[in-house]
Amino acid sequence: MNRSSGLTTIASKKSALLYAFIGAALTYGALSISSNDAQQRQQITALEHKILDLELLVAQQEQALNNAYAVGITTTATPLAMATPATSSTAANTTTSVDQQDTEQSQANASIVVDSNQVLKALSTQSDRDPRSFPDKINDLLASNPSQENVAIASKGMVDLTDNRDLLPDYALESIYQEHSNPELKRVAAQVLSARGDNRLLEKQINTLAPRLHSESPEERQRALVELAKTHYAGAATAIAPLLQDDNVGVKLDALLALRATGNQGHIRWADPLRNDPDPAVSWLANDVVNHLQNLSETARTRLTDSDIASGIPLMAHTN
Template sequence: MNILGNSKISLLLAALLGAGISYGLFGVMVGDSAHQQKILSLEHKVAELEALLAQQAPTLHSKRVLTGNLVGQSLASSTNSAMGAAGKNDLSPTASTEGEADSAAVNHEQILKDLLTLAYGDPRSFVEKVQEFLAQNPGRENIAIASKGVYDLAENRDNLPDYALDTLYHQQTNTDLKRVTAQVLSMRGDNRLLEKQITDMQAGLRSENPADRQKVLVELAKTRYVSAANAVVPLLQDEDIGVKLDALLALRSTGNQTHIGFVESLVNHPDASVSWLANDVINTLQNLSDRARTRITQADIAAELPPIM
């Protein structure tokens, strides 16, 4: 029996039940024996139909389950096929890109390893190898690799003595590499190179072009050194809002508790961004002692290393 047939049985069963109830009520009301016989006949019919429906129920259930499984399998198959096709089209470029990125990372690591390793039969020092490497391979990425090499040898005075840092600083022109070199020497207790770099940069703070002043302020902020904060303070009163904001940012990165007084006048500045940042700078500096940032830490250097792309 199909699903349509069973639906008819269900409807007939409901109709018979309704009729049985109606006749039963009528029989009770009139007490007629003929009606009683009709009620009994209807009850037998209802019982037969219930038994038939019970026999068909497992079959109907199995058909519904089977139909549902077939539909589900069909949908899953279609979905998987679509995903597979998309995977063939989309994953290949991604895999290629990831492979190129991994290859580049390995290449960077190998270059850095070659710079740091004193190979047998190669009399060149680390600084000599860096100088030769950058002369043959100029560019920001290679500056970043060389800077990372200087940082990695920060605590290794045998392979990178103080005089070698001094040599590297004076023979290079890149601001990032010079800063990292000066910071490593400061970490070792000698602030001489860092003081020199800050002094040399201050000339740019007197430029008539606000963009030039902002550029210098960004570089001063990277030093994480208190002398830079002293150079930044006059720019807090700059008429250009952009310069004023960069001065506050630079002071937050280089100053300590002794610089709070220079910022207090900006807390009620009419420009909301200046006012908010001034409060933030004060909250930061008040947690730093008057000895903070007078010597660079390894974490300071790591935070400002140029990124290796």
């Protein structure tokens, strides 16, 4: 399928959807005029909801098809089957239409799963038909639609290629980090490079976040701590430590959580004094942090593992 025929398919889907809307409207009018029976009113409401569902499904199918073209693949997923226009004035026909649309929604959801997985597979595959590099494919994918789903697909693609320097060399990770502004994508690129033994990008990300830790706004300090926690990198613990003494209890608790997510045995000394904090929430969490870090050697998290990265990557919404 080429792009022209794919867009034609979308147009045909919209036309079919329009006919379905017309049929649904006729059914709605006939039912409203013929009876005020409670059961029929319920069926009319259900039909209205299904019309909204169909609008959503067409939008999802368009995004999935655009994603496929962005990474240079042809999808073989079953197209969305549109409902036969409802023209009968009977409640029985309305019920049949609703049942058919339930089936169509399940089929469409299944095709979206296939589309997301196909996009992910295409990102990680290089062929004579599509010789683009991994960074180029990510650039095209996010240029066509920088949605959270596509960021998740790109992030998962990088993690899957952690051990494949041929398809995803170190300089490609640096290119992705430098060229994109999405913080999730930048962090995952830095984490994958760390798993290969190079922490330069993670150190750069920590330095970028550091000024926010000194913000006058407690909420901004907390947001920066959350971002540091997501790195799961021991080098972030040093930046986190001063906020364990923050006057704001909320910031202090988030600092403990961030230390728990990034530290190791070598950082227990920073949390230990808080085990006797007068605030019971702080003392309880400090005890939990100390107990957790005791299980991690002083070299833990100095070079990230696959599990460290996987625990924080954005989730793909349409994977099994």
